[in-house]
Amino acid sequence: MKRVAVAAAVLWNESGSVLLGQRAPDTFYPGYWEFPGGKIEAGETPREALIRELREELGLELTAARIAPWLCRRHRYAHADVTLHFFQVWGWRGTPQPHVHAALTWQTPGAWSVAPMLPANTPVAEALVLPRLMVVSQVTAASRGAPVGSPAWHDAAARWAASIQAARTHGAVIAQIREKRLDPGAEAGGDAATACARLGIEQLVAIAREAGAERIVVNGPPEWAEAVGADGCHLSAQAARALLACGAGRPVAQDGMLLGVSVHDASERAVAEALDADYWVVGPVAATQTHPECSPLGWSRFAQLIAAPPVPVFAIGGLTAADLPQAHMQGAHGIAAIRGWLRGQ
Ligand SMILES: Nc1nc2c([nH]c(=O)n2[C@@H]2O[C@H](COP(=O)(O)OP(=O)(O)OP(=O)(O)O)[C@@H](O)[C@H]2O)c(=O)[nH]1
Known part of the structure; x- marks a missing residue:
């Protein structure tokens, strides 16, 4: 042909x-x-x-x-x-x-x-309506592991809601609920802990909707995203590789559910492509407190890594809303950040 x-x-x-x-x-x-x-x-x-x-x-x-x-x-x-x-x-x-x-x-x-x-x-028409800004949660870590529903947890959740609102002044937002310690699969405490983890994620979904996030994805197993009424699931690079190794293929079956994958290098990019993810989050572009062990890519290696992507890419790592124009010039669809949204306010 x-x-x-x-x-x-x-x-x-x-x-x-x-x-x-x-x-x-x-x-x-x-x-x-x-x-x-x-x-x-x-x-x-x-x-x-x-x-x-x-x-x-x-x-x-x-x-x-x-x-x-x-x-x-x-x-x-x-x-x-x-x-x-x-x-x-x-x-x-x-x-x-x-x-x-x-x-x-x-x-x-x-x-x-x-x-x-x-x-x-x-x-392409679908990618055009995907928000450009991703606000990533870390409520459990920010409240130093305080129990779901405790005052400290609520304070941290309120700060996350404020981050979503701050990001929305720059454009539409995807909220990514990334609460590693709330991952029910990782809990050792049995049913009570699992129920509590689920409650925590459900509360964060409600908080993100209330704060105006256009789309909400849960970082964790696809079943959890569906169970808590999120719009999609985000997989860490490790989870994506494990899923691919099972030979199960693209995990999000429900129509319209988003699948995102984190990518740090070329082999992880290949995994994201093989899973037919809807978007990639790629970084770290600059140094970040959350991943001190990762050496930053810088914009030029970022651009090389994502070159000619079939799906939208969010740049992550030490970025704020002010970096969006630069991210666009390097081929990114948008930016993702945990802390960056309230900086300077
Ligand atoms: N310009 C453009 N082309 C597109 C888009 N989407 C898409 O599938 N294509 C395809 O990309 C090719 C563009 O070629 P073209 O515009 O230079 O030429 P053409 O098909 O009109 O024919 P010709 O130049 O051979 O007479 C066509 O096969 C077209 O169907 C799009 O959004 N813009």
Whole structure:
């Protein structure tokens, strides 16, 4: 089958809309909507192709410093095996003109008023509505192991809720409940401890919803995410490797449930890909108190590690909301942090 490499742009305007073009009547998949872009020519990098295509198709001059790599998706059409390099673009000169498209439209991701999109774009449209900010909990550790429901535990939970609210001033939030000591599977205390762990996680789900988190994932076994009514499950790199070793495949069966995986190196990236995770959390980018044993990647090794990811990536490790633009430029979808959200407030 013919192999084709394509560069395509998610152009963001100031009101948070993205530009779609409708394919012309005389093309393959006429009438379908796509992100502007086209085939990468011999000798061109994906970024060079993107700049050329948007000049030819829309009459735009992209601002080099405002182009960021984002996702790389492969799709097998009947006529070709296509690899699509998606970029996010925030700056350009000119007003888009439909030089090749039947029509152009600015659309709010998730509130699409046009259809259908090209088949390869379904996961891309989903990725566009995934929040950019992940707020990770550490309530049990912050309250020094105080029992669930005790005043110290409640204080720590209230600080976590404040972190979610602080993050929400910058955009939509995924709350990740990461309470290692509350993992019921790790408790040695029998049924009472298990019930208490479950209660703690349930309370944190309720607190995160109340604080306005758009999505909530539980770091732990997939059954627990389902049992406490979370939107998905997050696996540590170790848990992901163990699951893959069982040969069970992607664990989250329920439709719409998210599966996230932590990644620190290339072999863990391979595990996340094999499990068909919906997003990766990759780091540590900078030094962090939570993982003093890990040597930080720095942005350049981070960018190399995540290069051409098929799914959105959150950068983690010593980051704050102020690092989001830099994270985007390095190819990240967003950032994740435990402590960073209340810094400077
Ligand atoms: N530009 C663009 N192409 C996409 C997207 N999604 C997707 O599957 N594609 C596929 O990537 C290829 C883009 O090629 P193209 O736009 O340069 O060319 P084309 O298919 O219109 O045909 P032609 O240049 O051979 O006449 C097509 O196979 C198209 O179906 C998208 O969002 N934007």
